Amino acid sequence: MKVAVCAQDNHIDARVDPRFGRCPYFIVVDLDSGNWEGVQNTGTQSSGGAGVQTAQLLVNRGVNVVLVDRIGPNAIEVLGRAGIQVYGGIHGTVSQSLESYRQGKLTILSRANSPSHGGMGRG
């Protein structure tokens, strides 16, 4: 069982990053072994569709659960279709968020809670 958490830094005690598509790192924790690993989010470099690219990264990593604060509609659609559960509204540090998840304090997100940044806007 692999859980990915949006993080500002490459560490288990890093602060969580509120932006799914634009967070610099994911901390991916294997709940069975307790091991963790930092994954750089290459999606942040793209001009549009960062959320979709980030979701692809997590699908490729075989993640089962993602803990986020906010996430856009395209990204959550990808994760949903890939059968990955998304929990929203995390804050504090990565390890605190994992603890909240273990204790069942987080709520599952079925819909986006952040507007789309994809495509090209006006002006």
Next chain:
Amino acid sequence: MIIAVASGKGGTGKTTVASSLALVAAEKGEVWFLDCDVEEPNGHIMLKPHWHRKETVRVPVPEINREKCTLCGRCAEVCAFHALVVLPQEVMLFPTMCHSCGGCWHLCPAGAISPGWREIGRVEEGSSGKIGFVHGRLNVGEAISPPLIQAVKKRIRPGVLNIVDAPPGTSCPVIRAVEGADFCLLVTEPTPFGLHDLKLAYEMATQLGVPCGVAVNRSDGNDDPVRQFCHTNNVPLLFQLLQDREVARGYARGIPAVEVRPEWKEHFSALLAFLEKEGYARCAK
């Protein structure tokens, strides 16, 4: 001749200027008005055309053959616009993010992708008195307007005056609208923001090699910064339309400026004469 009417941002009253120009030009000869603000077309509110023809505009998008697809992941890697995602059981497409570049169907190693078609909007053609009228309407939720702008511009008639009403801003859609014009009329407001946007719009048109002139809308009589800008860059300041409550009220009700203030027609006649004299109308006859 093609005259593009542009402004660095929305809300400068660009459409009232463009439609007034069309009305004055129609008194002298054949004119076509092409509204390229396909996300929010509003030229028809001013010119109230009768519609004659509609045509849907389609763009190519990948169609994935699930039988042939090996889920190798290549298409998601090559798509620079992140319109494709390869999941454990399927390939997912975000059609509104696709730029129809064709990369995926050329590079799929299994030959599982072929180009299909997707409707993004429509072009409507009609007439308003003696003015020929064309506009594009992007479907709700669509993000990529340049193909539709190009479909509108395909209706440009050679040998007559074509007025292209460009979308606001200075990004891709505006560039598509302004490129190829013989002259670009930049509509601005005498505010610091207006001046900033004017500079951006001027740079955009200049890079496209399109000569410009400036018209000030809603002038409060103090246009010194705009005047200074025009002087420094050697751009003609063509006319100033004064701030006018009746015109603003007309605008809100869809009445072009020259119908509220017929005496303003002389500004537009002078502009047309200027274009003729300076030789921008070289393709006109």
